[in-house]
Amino acid sequence: MDVFYTSPWVPPEWIAAHGFQPRGVWSSPALDLRAAPLAEGVCAFAAGVLRLVEARPAAGFVLTTHCDQLRRGFDALDDATGNSTFLFNLPATWQTPTARRLYQAELRRLGRFLVRLGGAAPDRSRLQPICQAYEQARCRLRAAAGTCSGRRLTELSAHYHWTGEAKSGSEPEPETGAVPLALVGGPLPPSLWGLLELIEAAGGRLVLDGTEAGERSLLPQVRLHPPGEPENQPTSTGAPRPPDTEDGVEILANAYFDALTAVFQRPNTRLYQWLRARVAARQVRGIILWHYVGCDLWRAEAQSLREALGLPVLLLEADETDGHSLRHAGRIAAFIECLR
Ligand code: SF4
Structure with missing residues (x-):
């Protein structure tokens, strides 16, 4: 089953580890930016994403809060698409431990959504090779x-x-x-x-x-070693360095959070x-x-x-x-x- 994500700051490896095929929505040949009538002020990309969600009820979609257009689009879609859409809260700030914890919590919440979608929660030995x-x-x-x-x-x-x-x-x-x-x-x-x-x-x-x-x-550097081997945390790009951890989900979250370079x-x-x-x-x-x-x-x-x-x-x-x-x-x- 395909699970589309609307921001590169949602880790596709986390989706894949639950048994789905991650698809960056912008790479979809079916993303139609031209045909639908667009209300004034509506971003063609956001509108195209929403049309794709409605056209692919058998797929999962992870929308993100990085802009109001997608956030509001998700609100408009939710009733129509039931449990196949998820809104990932990307923190708008990055300099506080709270923002880091929010990102980590969102990754875990996404995992629970993917399990509800029919996926299997990955253990460390499945997550690591992916x-x-x-x-x-x-x-x-x-x-x-x-x-x-x-x-x-x-x-x-x-x-x-x-x-x-x-x-x-x-x-x-x-x-x-x-x-x-x-x-x-x-x-x-x-x-x-x-x-x-x-x-x-x-x-x-x-x-x-x-x-x-x-x-x-392409910036995230995820260094998740097999269970039992010492971790090598990715270099921070400026955010406070988190404590070392053996938790694979946290390591994945920290790697993406530290690399997040967005407007x-x-x-x-x-x-x-x-x-x-x-x-x-x-x-x-x-x-x-x-x-x-x-x-x-x-x-x-x-x-x-x-x-x-x-x-x-x-x-x-x-x-x-x-x-x-x-x-x-x-x-x-x-x-x-x-x-x-
Ligand atoms: S950030 Fe939002 S409004 Fe801007 S291009 Fe992306 S979807 Fe469209």
Whole structure:
């Protein structure tokens, strides 16, 4: 049975350990961002997720509270879909022990939901190899991020979130004179990858995929050793380090909590630290801020991105097309021309 998750900060290995196939919802070929009529101000991605929930009553869905659109969407769905949907409370803060405990508690609550859905609660000996397999896949993709094109990494990340597996990267791209760009913002499902073609056609080169399920989603480092072996806690990215523990669920929760690098958290300084390091290392010259109409979270970051990274920012709205729109093409071409 498929269990879809709407944020990369829900550990897919926890879903898999209960006997389900985790599916990053943004990777779904059935995610329809175009067809349904959208009320003004409703994010096309959130609306597409809600349509997918209704179209797949036999699947499980883990929605998240990282934005009001999905939170309210869950409220609207709950009666219709009975027990197959779950709302995961992602803490909006990260600097307190309370926020960490909330995340740990949510992971355990998700486990109880998955058992109600028909799954089996995993013991340590079942959880460990699944965590290891996911960690190995992320590790391969993190390594690939340093060499392959941003376009290829977008494809690899989407495949990972759909299957849990890592395909091979690509050879480093030869220098072509194309302008190195970062793409930052909301989820970019395969149906909108036409945007990447527009960037390339206009003389740009994507060197950093900072969209919701792109390179950032590969950050969690879960080191769950077999029972009886000493633990090696992941390095904290700034949050208070938790006490050592033998509890596999807690180790998994701490790894994700420490890696959580997202726009919705306050402060979202970890997002900016992550961006700053990679923008400098990859010599990014301009940023495309991709956001859905109605997504205040990302739209509000435009000025902060300019100031924090010292680079021009092109604000590009998803307009429920397949990413090939003439309007987008013209704006991207003009932006890249200015950067030359
Ligand atoms: S793109 Fe923005 S509004 Fe839409 S689901 Fe994601 S965070 Fe929410």
